[in-house]
Amino acid sequence: MKxxxxxxxxxxxLYGGNDIFxxxxxxxxxxxxxxxxxxxxxxxxxMLVLTSFSIWLTFWGVVTIVLSFPLAYFFxxxxxxxxxxxxxxxxxxxxxxxIGNVFLLESISNCxxx
Numbered sequence: 001m002k003x004x005x006x007x008x009x010x011x012x013x014l015y016g017g018n019d020i021f022x023x024x025x026x027x028x029x030x031x032x033x034x035x036x037x038x039x040x041x042x043x044x045x046x047m048l049v050l051t052s053f054s055i056w057l058t059f060w061g062v063v064t065i066v067l068s069f070p071l072a073y074f075f076x077x078x079x080x081x082x083x084x085x086x087x088x089x090x091x092x093x094x095x096x097x098x099i100g101n102v103f104l105l106e107s108i109s110n111c112x113x114x
Contacts, residue, residue: 044062051057076082 044058047061048058
């Protein structure tokens, strides 16, 4: 047993290469895609519940969230002249704008204006 441990203690493994790197990137990418799908599904369910099960408002809410990202990027890049957009800044900008529009639409639809 001691001779086996002595033998394996001299073994070295080179961890690298294009194939291993590509595998790790692919694995991380698909893991992030799964998390994104879970996040989007959770947001859709919560929006459906918070808009009193209105499929119409939920659909347009998701559309405004998706379309608010290019608008937020336009303002960052063109209007404010910021060259680099941080990941957290970009995510927060379009989610806040999009979700805010959903609940504005929901409150307008529930208004009993004469």
